[in-house]
Amino acid sequence: MIIIDSSCWLEYFLDGKSADTYAPMIENHDDVIVPAIVLHEVFKVVMRASSEESALSVSGVLQQFPVIPVDENIAMYAAKTGQTYKLAMADSLILATSHIHHAELWTQDDDFEGLPNVNYIKKA
Numbered sequence: 001m002i003i004i005d006s007s008c009w010l011e012y013f014l015d016g017k018s019a020d021t022y023a024p025m026i027e028n029h030d031d032v033i034v035p036a037i038v039l040h041e042v043f044k045v046v047m048r049a050s051s052e053e054s055a056l057s058v059s060g061v062l063q064q065f066p067v068i069p070v071d072e073n074i075a076m077y078a079a080k081t082g083q084t085y086k087l088a089m090a091d092s093l094i095l096a097t098s099h100i101h102h103a104e105l106w107t108q109d110d111d112f113e114g115l116p117n118v119n120y121i122k123k124a
Helices: 006-013 019-028 036-049 052-062 072-085 089-100
Strands: 002-004 032-035 104-107 118-120
Touching (some): 002 089, 006 036, 006 052, 036 089
Parallel strands (some): 002 032
């Protein structure tokens, strides 16, 4: 399983310098799962940067993959990982989802650098 963090989705959709790094993961993988908080973050940023119509279009792509809601297990595990790694709520929910679902997390967010099961790629 793979989780693509909001930073990577946004890099892909906004055609950032590293968009080609994430394209194969997004376009050719059946094992991508999307934490609901990632859907929220991507929708919010695209809507602010462009329009609600664009945000709906982008969110449609994310929703082609299974969207993982925040349940009680993720919520409690996120509180624990957030405290352990000093992460903000959204980041702790993403990390908790990746751990509970045994997924590799791909991110450009340096708050995740060096954490277990995280593939951190520095922003170009």
